[in-house]
Amino acid sequence: MEDLKLPSTLQEALISSLPASGYYVPNFITPTEEEQLLRKINTVPHPTWKHLSHRRLQAHPSPLSSSNTLLAADLPAWLSDPVIPRLLSIPLVNDSKDNIFSNSPHGEPNHCLINEYQPGQGIHAHEDGDAYYPVVATISLGSHIVLDVKPKDQAKDVGWRILQEPRSLLITTGELYTACLHGIGQIEIDEDLGAEGITNWQLLGDQGAFSGGQVVRETRISLTFRDVKKAQRLGKVFGALGRR
Ligand SMILES: O=C(O)CCC(=O)C(=O)O
Ligand SMILES: [Fe+2]
16 A cells, blocks of 8 residues: 655645745645556547647646636546545645635536646746636656746746645745736756755655756656636526527
8 A cells, every 4th residue: 555645734845936826736646546547548539638839738627618618517536536625635734625616616626627748848938817716736747847937927036846746736826826927847857956946846756867957858748737717517508599
């Protein structure tokens, strides 16, 4: 049995050097769970992947409509279990029943984007916008990656680098979601890894794997779980059409 050591509250996982709030949990899933997820993701029928120039992606249960509405449906069980219950099991603070999605419109994630990056691929600096409740829970599979974060306010000449190990969970919310941009460099080797440049260095599960200062990327898959604010059940959509 592979043991998981989850933090007893999210405060233990707070990345304190970042604008509020980012949380990092190494080894959020086991190697066996990682393998099972990768197998599922890689055996979905080919058309499910949307190919972009610098990555490919799947949207579950489906992509958002042009008005940012989700056709509400359950996430596939292989994607939601055990990840979502585990995520919701971590209290925000001591002696609280609240978790990171307690105040979101649906009380839990209803959407998951799966991004795949080959070494040398990335995603330009962007914000995730207001289609979603401002919490993103990202699980990394297959390889580490560095997420670059900077304030939207260009006058602020600062930035942070978050190292995401395989099997880790990163939660971005608060100011980090609303006032910052995030992106992933299109490079094959991450360099300058260490306590100086990596903002979550003290929270890593295996600092030793990165202490040489540089690591070659392999194929990395991210699962980004979010709560889409506008979600409509199919019955309601048809009902509305019928009334026209
Ligand atoms: O792959 C990641 O970790 C980031 C993906 C991302 O920023 C997005 O899908 O909006
Ligand atoms: Fe994003």
